[in-house]
Amino acid sequence: MSATTQTDALVVEGLSGGYDRFDVVHDIAFRVGCGEAVALLGPNGAGKTTVLRAIMGLLRHRRGRIEIDGTDVVAAPPHRIARGLAAMVPEGRRLFVGQSVEDNLRLGGIRLRGDRARTEELLAGVFELFPVIERYRDREATALSGGEQQMVAIGRMMMADPALMLLDEPSLGLAPLAIADLSAALRRLREQDRSILLVEQRVDIALEVCDRIYVLSGGRIVDEGRASDMGAEGRALIDAYLG
Amino acid sequence: MLQVLLSGLTVGTIYGLVAMAFAIVFYVTKVINFATGQLLMVSILLVSGLVKLGLPDWLGIVTGLVAATVLGVATYFIAVRPVLRFDRFSFAWLVSTLGVAIVIQATFALIYGPASQPFPRGLHAIPVRLGPATLTVQEIVTLAVGLLAIVGWHLVRRYTLLGKLGKAISTDPEIASTVGANVTAFAVGAFAIGGFLAGLAGILVGPITYGNPYLGDTYGIFGFIALMIGGIQRPAAAMGGGLVLGVLSIAANTYIGAQASDWFPFVLVLLVLLLTPNGVFASGDQLRRLFRTRRAYQQGVNA
Numbered sequence: 001m002s003a004t005t006q007t008d009a010l011v012v013e014g015l016s017g018g019y020d021r022f023d024v025v026h027d028i029a030f031r032v033g034c035g036e037a038v039a040l041l042g043p044n045g046a047g048k049t050t051v052l053r054a055i056m057g058l059l060r061h062r063r064g065r066i067e068i069d070g071t072d073v074v075a076a077p078p079h080r081i082a083r084g085l086a087a088m089v090p091e092g093r094r095l096f097v098g099q100s101v102e103d104n105l106r107l108g109g110i111r112l113r114g115d116r117a118r119t120e121e122l123l124a125g126v127f128e129l130f131p132v133i134e135r136y137r138d139r140e141a142t143a144l145s146g147g148e149q150q151m152v153a154i155g156r157m158m159m160a161d162p163a164l165m166l167l168d169e170p171s172l173g174l175a176p177l178a179i180a181d182l183s184a185a186l187r188r189l190r191e192q193d194r195s196i197l198l199v200e201q202r203v204d205i206a207l208e209v210c211d212r213i214y215v216l217s218g219g220r221i222v223d224e225g226r227a228s229d230m231g232a233e234g235r236a237l238i239d240a241y242l243g
Numbered sequence: 244m245l246q247v248l249l250s251g252l253t254v255g256t257i258y259g260l261v262a263m264a265f266a267i268v269f270y271v272t273k274v275i276n277f278a279t280g281q282l283l284m285v286s287i288l289l290v291s292g293l294v295k296l297g298l299p300d301w302l303g304i305v306t307g308l309v310a311a312t313v314l315g316v317a318t319y320f321i322a323v324r325p326v327l328r329f330d331r332f333s334f335a336w337l338v339s340t341l342g343v344a345i346v347i348q349a350t351f352a353l354i355y356g357p358a359s360q361p362f363p364r365g366l367h368a369i370p371v372r373l374g375p376a377t378l379t380v381q382e383i384v385t386l387a388v389g390l391l392a393i394v395g396w397h398l399v400r401r402y403t404l405l406g407k408l409g410k411a412i413s414t415d416p417e418i419a420s421t422v423g424a425n426v427t428a429f430a431v432g433a434f435a436i437g438g439f440l441a442g443l444a445g446i447l448v449g450p451i452t453y454g455n456p457y458l459g460d461t462y463g464i465f466g467f468i469a470l471m472i473g474g475i476q477r478p479a480a481a482m483g484g485g486l487v488l489g490v491l492s493i494a495a496n497t498y499i500g501a502q503a504s505d506w507f508p509f510v511l512v513l514l515v516l517l518l519t520p521n522g523v524f525a526s527g528d529q530l531r532r533l534f535r536t537r538r539a540y541q542q543g544v545n546a
Contacts, residue, residue, distance in 0.1 A: 058417060077420070078417075078420040078421050079420050079423050079424055079426070082420070082421055082422055082423035083423060087421070088421050090421070096410070096415060096419075097414045097415070098410065098414065099410065107408060107411055107419075107422055108422050110408060110422055110423055111422070111423040156422070160422065160423070
């Protein structure tokens with residue numbers, strides 16, 4: 001379980017970091033295999049978003065080892081990590097304001113701007129997964145409903161065709177119906193053998209979509225296991241942590 | 244009347260170019276470069292000095308433009324980047340860019356002295372009659388450059404992916420960096436474009452003002468007023484603010500008194516800030532918003 005193999009999409013070892021020299025996460029170690037979906041669960045303030053931001057290069061103070069697709073990125077700036085290694089659905093979606101759905105998607109794929117055919121192929125892939133937003137492609141992205149905006153945010157991440165997909169609480173603030181759509185879409189991504197790291201508060205979604213889970217509390221990993229092994233007892237334990 | 248309008252538009256284009264220089268830097272970095280006016284002065288004085296040394300006009304002009312551009316970028320690395328790296332939300336650039344302005348101004352005052360320096364007349368020596376009004380070729384070129392700046396900015400921003408990425412950086416730099424935007428490179432580019440536009444304004448206005456080290460104050464302030472009139476959020480609107488300021492200033496000179504353009508712009512900007520705080524060209528949005536809320540309110544009442 002601890003071995004570092006060539007096939008891992010993400011290897012994190014001894015990761016500590018935070019804001020202004022004040023560490024939020026301490027000595028984190030975990031991995032995401034290639035084509036594997038892994039969930040990071042934990043209560044508010046556990047440091048889940050901080051871990052994600054560290055992987056994407058958005059956390060300025062970070063130490064340890066972060067390897068995406070075999071490349072150490074612990075000192076890399078986000079725009080370098082964005083070149084095919086990782087792409088992110090940020091917490092709260094954060095679509096580009098004042099720009100259309102299509103422009104938001106194309107900006108997600110801007111690293112492939114020289115490869116027109118690939119970009120169109122990826123765009124078709126997004127619209128196949130989310131037919132709803134194809135109808136709104138010329139609309140201003142932030143004028144869409146919460147669920148539709150989340151689709152655009154996931155589409156924007158897909159457009160980069162990254163080795164690792166990072167999703168930060170995609171279910172946050174969505175209506176129950178939109179959440180059902182969301183977890184269906186995540187399962188589809190999972191079936192396409194994408195490597196996914198999902199941060200969630202909703203344990204049910206995480207267990208439904210992911211192969212393995214890590215539980216984060218107080219900035220440390222306190223538990224891990226296979227999603228399929230999570231019986232009622234495991235769930236109760238997690239629920240206790242999420243309290 | 245036509246003469247007032249055309250002269251006003253010409254002067255206004257100069258203010259507008261300085262305002263655009265401010266606005267493009269602000270658009271990308273949310274920083275106001277208070278040394279912008281000084282960059283205009285640098286390009287004028289370099290042309291004056293180099294031509295006096297016997298260099299051809301065009302070489303002086305190229306050097307002036309390059310120097311303004313390079314100084315713009317240098318301002319970013321000296322006065323802005325260190326401050327923002329220390330604290331992303333710091334406003335210390337207010338003082339540090341002003342410091343750069345003072346250093347540039349003092350340096351050129353030391354070299355050139357306070358006296359006015361001649362500037363090559365070039366195209367300004369050729370008058371063109373347009374019906375009852377007269378413009379020089381230089382002034383016509385100025386108007387064309389202003390138009391080109393607005394149209395060019397609009398096309399890049401609206402129709403190129405690079406322009407859209409710039410807009411994304413403007414609204415959310417952090418997320419823009421996660422799709423691959425090198426935010427620092429864009430900031431450097433913005434300061435370079437700002438420096439170039441200020442330098443260009445200097446070359447265009449040089450034959451009228453001649454060179455002196457304190458021009459930066461005047462044009463910096465008037466460019467900033469144009470920015471306030473047009474609205475700080477959109478560089479194209481900043482140019483519009485320059486045109487409004489230019490026409491109204493010349494009109495004030497003509498119809499109120501010869502020195503009216505010294506105080507009139509300040510009255511104008513006060514009025515604008517009182518009536519439409521986001522600038523003249525943002526007021527459309529405000530009106531629309533007002534109508535929309537009223538309509539929504541009425542629909543609510545009817546339902």
